[in-house]
Amino acid sequence: MKVNKQAGIARADDDLVHFGGVSDADIQGLGYVEALRELHYFLLLADHEFTPHLNHEHSEFRWFKPHNLPHNLNRPTAIAVNIGLIQKALQLA
Secondary structure (H helix, E strand, O other): OHHHHHHOEOOOOOOOOHHHOOOHHHEEEEEEEEEOEEEEEEEEOOOOOOOOOEOOOOOOOOOOOHHHOOOOOOHHHHHHHHOOHHHHHHHHO
16 A cells, blocks of 8 residues: 555565554555655554554654653654644544
């Protein structure tokens, strides 16, 4: 799926529970920010936290509550928060 490729999400064909039971239909595009580099942001609705399989473009992931985001965000992510992509995610959830 194109959204999976843009998000850097990879699933093995033999995964028994894909993304902790979340289907591709639950991945929604939120928007993108172009600052230093272009970053795309997605909302993935899940009943519980899980460990995704990241591709070569990513080194780590973390789970955060919307009201408890870290203060040291990279510039594009700080812009995404400031333009309301977190609020958009909360409205879609």
